[in-house]
Amino acid sequence: MDLSLIASNILNPPVLFFFLGMMAVLVKSDLEIPQPIPKFFSLYLLFAIGFKGGVELVKSGIGQEVVLTLLAASLMACIVPLYTFFILKLKFDLYNAAAIAATYGSISAVTFITAGSFLGQLGISYGGYMVAALALMESPAIIVGLILLKLATADLAIVDDSKVTQRDLDWSEVLKEAFLNSSVFLLVGSLLIGVMTGERGWQALSPFSQDMFYGVLAFFLLDMGLVAARRLKDLEKTGTFLISFALLIPIVNAAIGLSIAKLIGLPQGDALLFCVLCASASYIAVPAAMRLTVPEANPSLYVSAALVITFPFNIIVGIPLYLYCINMLWS
């Protein structure tokens, strides 16, 4: 059963195109999706998923389940960076620990979207409010990471004044970067537009936002495969600790997510997406924020872990694995 789920996930065209992209780099083909096409496709995917979520949110309304899920999502976005920070501190300095923790506290929209399309292929539906959860979980980790860093370096500053440079974070800028970055903004904006225009807007936009979705996702994952594979060589510098972290933490987080989903009583589709949100790590929004707010941290650590290990792991093994566990526990 597990194997058949993995197989039907891997035989998903988008996942296969991800492999094709990795393969292209490995055999040194000169295949390349020229920028800004992939950039635009990522905007398109956010737009499409947000809009669809909004339209469906109107249909389903906001019940108790929705409120509970959103609360749980916010909670997870705060807890994950907290506990991982202390694990990461064992091996990394404060800056890198904070940056990696923030990365894993946040989410990967593409992983979410791939899980959604996997559900679609299996004919399992999910609630539009999960898109709101996606939006909610993108940013808090950035704030939590920075607070942790602030506290930790304040401690340090007392111990040894010279080593640590005084950080005067521009909080308004941090908050702006966290909540108004283009991903969150477009996702939430499209969701609201979906809510406002409802079924009528859907009919006009869906040939573009729905029918193209799967194909664009395939092309986008082709590019992600290229990007991830080009970074494979970074893994040497990353070290086994971070590699193990990047493989195990998703499973731990998915397990926590699964427990919460069971507790709230989410249906299977929503439960999978919730697990995937918990298990995924950000490789776009958070890294961009970290470069500005924690320039001392090494981007090749936090980007590589999230992009080269956690992302492919979730895409290929994680999604069907989590669904398998859900199928077992829910039935």
Added chain:
Amino acid sequence: MDLSLIASNILNPPVLFFFLGMMAVLVKSDLEIPQPIPKFFSLYLLFAIGFKGGVELVKSGIGQEVVLTLLAASLMACIVPLYTFFILKLKFDLYNAAAIAATYGSISAVTFITAGSFLGQLGISYGGYMVAALALMESPAIIVGLILLKLATADLAIVDDSKVTQRDLDWSEVLKEAFLNSSVFLLVGSLLIGVMTGERGWQALSPFSQDMFYGVLAFFLLDMGLVAARRLKDLEKTGTFLISFALLIPIVNAAIGLSIAKLIGLPQGDALLFCVLCASASYIAVPAAMRLTVPEANPSLYVSAALVITFPFNIIVGIPLYLYCINMLWS
């Protein structure tokens, strides 16, 4: 009734995405549609509207109504720059007056397209020949503006020889810029291809040219919102005279257009599009031509007025307002 039309226009996804774009700039989000995606989308929209117009022109044939409309369109494209030039001369020098007049004599294809999609949502049809009117009205204003400038500066040259540099316009270049600029060329070309391939071409191309249309328009207006809002600060330099001009002249022109449409006896859909053509101003083709032919004029004046005031005004208020008036007068 008016309010409900405005509401149903504003609840149009494309218009909402225009707002979203403006909002992104106002809250300083880093949302951006990377070039050349918006450039390509504008080509796509011209291609799609031209092709559709051509196919429908074949179906409907060319009757008296068509000929009258095209004549009226050409007339308006000549009259508007004429009368506005004299109004603008009250406050601006000859160069700027001519450039702004030409801008308002020409049209905005995106406004036309938005009006068309608004009609589509209301289930009101319009004739394919309106696309021909669109193409016809793009360029004459450039010529009229330059002739006016030539006459006016010739007058001046007699009065005070030193102030005005002798203009030796390269007319062949002006005509080329006016009639062969990429917008007009692609629009007319696609229209002709629509005429030539008719229903059979339509069946092959419409999944691309028709089904995607609404979504591409939404994305394009998102970008237009970004572009317009980034220029909001230009309004300070623009002055109240030009701001009032940019708000009132569209209404005046729409009223003239409406009278003509009533006179010719256009059906409601066509009448709205005709009004919108009269009321809109160019912020792409004419500015590009003016930069080359009247470099003395200040682009931030003519672009800002057309793009930051007239365009949003028409998109948001104008289109439903004009339709409201038409509904009143036609019934």
Added chain:
Amino acid sequence: MDLSLIASNILNPPVLFFFLGMMAVLVKSDLEIPQPIPKFFSLYLLFAIGFKGGVELVKSGIGQEVVLTLLAASLMACIVPLYTFFILKLKFDLYNAAAIAATYGSISAVTFITAGSFLGQLGISYGGYMVAALALMESPAIIVGLILLKLATADLAIVDDSKVTQRDLDWSEVLKEAFLNSSVFLLVGSLLIGVMTGERGWQALSPFSQDMFYGVLAFFLLDMGLVAARRLKDLEKTGTFLISFALLIPIVNAAIGLSIAKLIGLPQGDALLFCVLCASASYIAVPAAMRLTVPEANPSLYVSAALVITFPFNIIVGIPLYLYCINMLWS
């Protein structure tokens, strides 16, 4: 009959958009499809044709006809550069002769795709394995050309040692360039994914890969028209020999292809595509390889001949002409 086929080919929107692009350059319009849109479209077309080929290959299975066709395709890809090399040597030096021969031994995917869409319009089907033939015929000519060059310059080196620089070809690089260049890689990769995901993948991807196909092709040919026409002036330097070569060799190759197709007993659709593969010349993959492996050859010769003469000839006259002959001989 011939004329009606030519007419129905020319009244194909994609072919008309090719004309429109050429026209834009001739009347000096500033129409331009900004990069990387055309680059992306070419990737899209390869992806779509490959995927479709794969899906259909699964349906039809691999019979004797398939194997024979693929063998014949490989054969033609080796024979054409061989015989044309000796013709070309009459007028060109070894380097240019080898480069042009390789260009004509390889194929133009866009010509193939245009022929496919022409068949689609006429309601004639073709086998998915023809896409495999397309992939098979892209690269061998590169190798054959280089071997010929190696042999020929070795001869020369004996005669006159000083004139020819010792060529130490990096064969691994040549083979990589030949078989892993992005076109071949994406085409074969998409074909394999089509084979693996079959009907289910088709249902998910076809709104993107199938419904958009025709429109993207039209836009892409618009750009090809622009590109080809901008190079028209190169024809002066090309000389009448190469111009005649570029017009006659496609017909000769198509005739050979036709005979083989008749011999194997291909159905009409497949026969047309086979002829078109034989008749077409590469203006992307092979030129890129030639720049690196035979830098002594003049790109404006081999690119112009393939792009400015052979490509339009096939698109406009060749495709319907070959089909006319096939219709005559098959019935």
Added chain:
Amino acid sequence: MQPAKRIEIIASSVELAKILDGLDKSGVVGRTVISNVSGQSSTGEMSDELVNNFYIIAFCSRDRVNLLVENIKPILDKFGGVCYLSDVMEVQSINCVASV
């Protein structure tokens, strides 16, 4: 023709806003930005495919340079990126003349 300076700055696109601010503060209003530039440096922190670099060229009068360096250097020190100066002759620039 008169002497002027060319300032070239390359850094990650996430820093663009800060650098433009620095230019504004130094009164360097004339400038050109090339986006989506890719790069590599020896810091081991190779450039991101997901976050691109930008390349700014600004020509300005020689006496503005010191102020600019003061304003830009701390940003690059903190966030990374490079900045180089060189000498040019100004053929045409209304702006730069105005600012001399």
Added chain:
Amino acid sequence: MQPAKRIEIIASSVELAKILDGLDKSGVVGRTVISNVSGQSSTGEMSDELVNNFYIIAFCSRDRVNLLVENIKPILDKFGGVCYLSDVMEVQSINCVASV
């Protein structure tokens, strides 16, 4: 290696054809054009998001420069844009050697 000149021109894309003409007339055949560059200048006439700038780099022999300046300056005077010259050493360029 031999001395040469680098010419840099930045202006609005609507002027590109004119500038290229100017280069042709001056015999500067070797050149590279970067399109879709964005910019800002002090003229108050800020650059257009709808009409982008271009950036041309041309390396040429030093004796061609005067003719070029003569041909290009009037265009920039009229339509705007900037042009700067600087000194470079030519490592490799068949074209430029040929034109010396």
Added chain:
Amino acid sequence: MQPAKRIEIIASSVELAKILDGLDKSGVVGRTVISNVSGQSSTGEMSDELVNNFYIIAFCSRDRVNLLVENIKPILDKFGGVCYLSDVMEVQSINCVASV
């Protein structure tokens, strides 16, 4: 601030990998690549609309230049393309300092 060199290389994109190799071999790790640049040269072999050019800028310490020229020149000799050197002052670059 200390003196450094700017190396500029323009060639067809099909040669990019070779040139980057040459830079690597010469220890020039800091560099920026602008892709999709179009161009023209006097060789009669005009640039391709289908195969674009690239433009590389690399700033490096002056003593690296000779090695680089040795490694790059043969590639350009064979496949075409241009390379120019000029003097710059380094305001900021951790990389380049490190390599001095």
